[in-house]
Amino acid sequence: MSDEKPEIPFQSVVLPEVLSEETEIPFRCYPGISCFNACCRMADVTLAPYDILRLKERLGLSTTDFLAKHTVPFQMDADGTPGVKLKTTDEGACLLLDGDKGCSVYEDRPTVCRYYPVALLNRHVAGETDTLQEYSLVREDHCKGHLEDRHISIGDYRVEQGCDIHDEHNREWYQLILKKRSAGPTVGRPPQTSLNVFFLASYDLDTFRRFVLSDKFRATYDLPETFYADIETDDLALLKFGYRFLRQVLFAEFSIPEQAGAWDKRVNQRQEVWDLRRQAEMARRQQAEDERYQGEL
Ligand code: SF4
Ligand code: SF4
Numbered sequence: 301m302s303d304e305k306p307e308i309p310f311q312s313v314v315l316p317e318v319l320s321e322e323t324e325i326p327f328r329c330y331p332g333i334s335c336f337n338a339c340c341r342m343a344d345v346t347l348a349p350y351d352i353l354r355l356k357e358r359l360g361l362s363t364t365d366f367l368a369k370h371t372v373p374f375q376m377d378a379d380g381t382p383g384v385k386l387k388t389t390d391e392g393a394c395l396l397l398d399g400d401k402g403c404s405v406y407e408d409r410p411t412v413c414r415y416y417p418v419a420l421l422n423r424h425v426a427g428e429t430d431t432l433q434e435y436s437l438v439r440e441d442h443c444k445g446h447l448e449d450r451h452i453s454i455g456d457y458r459v460e461q462g463c464d465i466h467d468e469h470n471r472e473w474y475q476l477i478l479k480k481r482s483a484g485p486t487v488g489r490p491p492q493t494s495l496n497v498f499f500l501a502s503y504d505l506d507t508f509r510r511f512v513l514s515d516k517f518r519a520t521y522d523l524p525e526t527f528y529a530d531i532e533t534d535d536l537a538l539l540k541f542g543y544r545f546l547r548q549v550l551f552a553e554f555s556i557p558e559q560a561g562a563w564d565k566r567v568n569q570r571q572e573v574w575d576l577r578r579q580a581e582m583a584r585r586q587q588a589e590d591e592r593y594q595g596e597l
Contacts, residue, residue, distance in 0.1 A: 318421065319435040321455035327417060328448035337402055338442040339416060343394035345386040347371065349502050349542070350469035351410035352384075353535050358408040363506045370395060371503075377481065379489045382499045386410070411470065414461040417443055418454055424478040431475050433467070469536065472543040473502060480550060494549050501542030509538055522557040 319325075330336075347355075356366040367384065376383040387395050398404035403413070411420070417438040422431040435454050439446060458464060490498075500508040511517060512531055530537045547553040 317436060319418075319437060319454055321435075321458070322453055323435070324451045324453050325418070325437060325446075325457070326448065326451050327445045327457070328450040328452075329445040331402060333444060333448075335442055335444040337397060337400070339440075340397040340403060340413075341391070341393045342442070343386060343388050343392065343397075345394065345410055345412045347384050347386065347503070348411055348466070348470040349473050349505075349539055350466050352503055353469075353505065353539065354408040354466075355405060355410070357535075358405050363504045367504055376477070379480075380495055381477070381480065381490075382495060382503075384503055411463065411466040414463050414466065415458075417445065418457060420463075420467070422474040422478060424482045429475070431471070431478055469539060472540070476543060476546055476550065483551075490550060497549050498546060501546050505535060505538055505542065508542055512538070512541070520558060520562045522559045 352363060352366060355370070356363050359366060359370075361369065370387050371384040372387050374383050374385060375381065389395065394403075396403060396405050403409055417440070419436045419438050421434045421436055423434055425432050452460070458467075500511065509531060513528060518528070527541075531541060544555055548556055
């Protein structure tokens with residue numbers, strides 16, 4: 301097993317003990333409990349791709365508008381891998397909290413909110429492509445649910461909170477992040493273009509869809525028309541394809557066939573750009589030299 305520290309999704313106060321689905325925890329949360337909504341008034345919610353799909357659908361927004369209106373960006377690691385969190389008020393309250401009524405998007409709340417006070421830990425296992433899912437317990441003074449007289453296994457708590465479908469659609473994304481981390485500094489910082497693609501394929505799926513349906517993309521990749529028809533209307537198919545595309549971009553795991561000659565064409569286009577840049581630089585230097593000697597000749 302890797303000794304890498306598991307930390308997805310992110311939580312701030314995680315007890316170090318690693319728990320399994322069988323572990324029983326004392327916990328209950330319900331409207332009317334003395335601390336109702338205290339957690340949402342100090343929200344620190346990192347979003348995963350499927351969370352954004354559910355929330356933008358719920359709010360009737362495009363992913364681009366949802367991100368602008370409801371999220372703040374942050375860097376998930378020293379390489380600048382982009383992450384997004386739910387926006388809060390200056391006091392830290394989630395913008396989706398509807399006063400004393402509670403969460404205004406409860407049925408579509410994000411993964412972190414569903415799991416709380418459990419933290420999901422995805423661990424990379426050496427030699428395996430799949431990740432091991434483990435858990436930890438978050439104890440914060442404001443949360444009185446730990447004092448309730450109910451014991452529930454983490455497995456049953458996951459079912460009660462509807463975590464399964466979120467994990468199913470986010471799992472490959474967690475794997476991507478762990479793979480990038482376990483590769484460490486050996487792979488170096490991905491180019492900014494790759495980080496931009498990571499942002500689009502992970503969070504801004506409506507823009508990613510336009511990119512995949514563009515003439516340039518079609519001219520580069522050899523994919524059937526049925527693929528494009530699916531991508532046009534099916535968010536989950538697009539999400540899944542995004543994970544596949546990211547593996548190709550970040551780890552050179554080539555699974556998307558290219559059109560014949562696409563590579564040569566790209567190299568030629570890049571060569572033209574380099575030639576133009578070189579010519580512009582030479583002209584700039586020539587002009588600087590001319591100006592330097594103008595008064596002396
Ligand atoms: S999304 Fe809902 S449950 Fe999550 S922090 Fe905001 S108000 Fe609370
Ligand atoms: S019991 Fe915990 S999770 Fe439930 S409302 Fe109170 S603080 Fe939030």
